[in-house]
Amino acid sequence: MYKINYIKDIALLLLLFIPALTYGQAQQQKVLTLQEFHQIILQHHPVAAQAALLSEQARQELRIARGTLDPVIASKVYRKEFGGKEYYNLWNNTLYVPLWFGPELKAGFEKNQGQYLNPENTTPSDGLSSVGISVPLGQGLFIDERRATIRQARLMQDIAEAERVKLINKLLLQATKDYWDWLFYYQQAQLYQESVGLADFRLKAVKARAQEGDLAAIDTVEALTEVQTRQVLLQEALLGYNNARLMVATHLWAENETPLELQENTIPAIVGSEVATLSAADLKQLLETARTNHPDLRKLTLKGEQLQIEQRFAADKLKPKLNAEYNLLQSDFYMRPEMWDNRFMGENYKLGLSFSLPLFLRQERGKLQLTKAKQQTNALEQIQASREIENNLLAAYNEWLALEEQIRLQQQMVENANILRNGEVTRFENGESSLFLVNSRELKLLEAQVKLYNLQAKYAKARTFLYWSAGSMEAK
Structure with a gap:
């Protein structure tokens, strides 16, 4: 009686058919790296253009002053x-x-x-x-309205630059998160597509063995059910993948505010989602960067300098006009x-x-006290913002470390699930197991692999959020 060597046929499928299919697709696919994605965004995205206009507006404000x-x-x-x-x-x-001096x-x-x-x-x-x-x-001897306005307008240029960096950072943060979602759903869809091919091949093999009397006819129903189950999982993964592609495409623009479509053969790159340990020295450098260059803190510092100029001008108003x-x-x-x-x-x-000279100076004294109150408010806001930024960065770092450890454990779980699946297949070929158990082991392997992909995507997002928390997103 003719029998199909199940293990050898499965190996043939995995080593010849699926790699050949993937290789054929790769010849037509174009990889969009994260760096290329960022470059396209910074060149033509409307929000990036809007951020650039902030600096131009500040220059014109200085010109007016x-x-x-x-x-x-x-x-x-x-x-x-x-x-x-x-x-x-x-x-x-x-x-x-x-004259400038009065x-x-x-x-x-x-x-x-x-x-x-x-x-x-x-x-x-x-x-x-x-x-x-x-x-x-x-x-007006040491400061007057003209000099105060010009000095504040000069500081406004730096404030506009900080606001520009903040807008760009926010834009790149969301775009990068969408990119990693796109990668996750792409990997998930690829995995389920291969699993459907494997289940379909197994169904054909089981039918052949059932016709030869080597397996019970009920096993063909089990194999068919498994194919349908994986087809449902594949459809769900493809839905998530297509939606993720749409979210990525919303960040792609050409010249003259022309939206770009993401081509069907364009796929994400895996580079950037791999585990990369951050040393204590690197973390210290990130904290220092956040304290000195974070756009929110820069804006508050510059606002404080503007208020100092305003206070000098308000104090000068207490003098008589002579x-x-x-x-x-x-x-x-x-x-x-x-x-x-x-x-x-x-x-x-x-x-x-x-x-x-006004006799009571109520307007002048009120203006001076109001400016001092604004200075105190700004100083308190700066202290609170500094603490929040530092703690958010440390929290992002803790999440990164936790995900790094979770990924290592999940990789071991994938390896263990693969060993158990292979062992169950061997037992099934020896007549010591059932097709149901083989499918169960294989689904566990799929679940473990999908969870690993999900953790890797979360890890990449955590890395992105870490640098965003330090205010250096534009450089990443």
């Missing part, structure tokens, strides 16, 4: 005529040049005439030119060398001194 130091030219012309009489013609031109330079030319001209506005026939300076002696102004005059538009002579300067000038 510096505009307060732009020279200003002003010109005014007034004419009055009534009842056929010309009352006056007034023409006044002024150039203002603010004073303001001023140059002007005015030419006025008319029968009813106010004597104060009387000028020589060739006009009256002036050049002078206005100096704050009280409020401004001195001196203008040198001459009787035409063109400046003559003799105008810088001491005698000329002492006989042709316009001098002014202004003083003002």
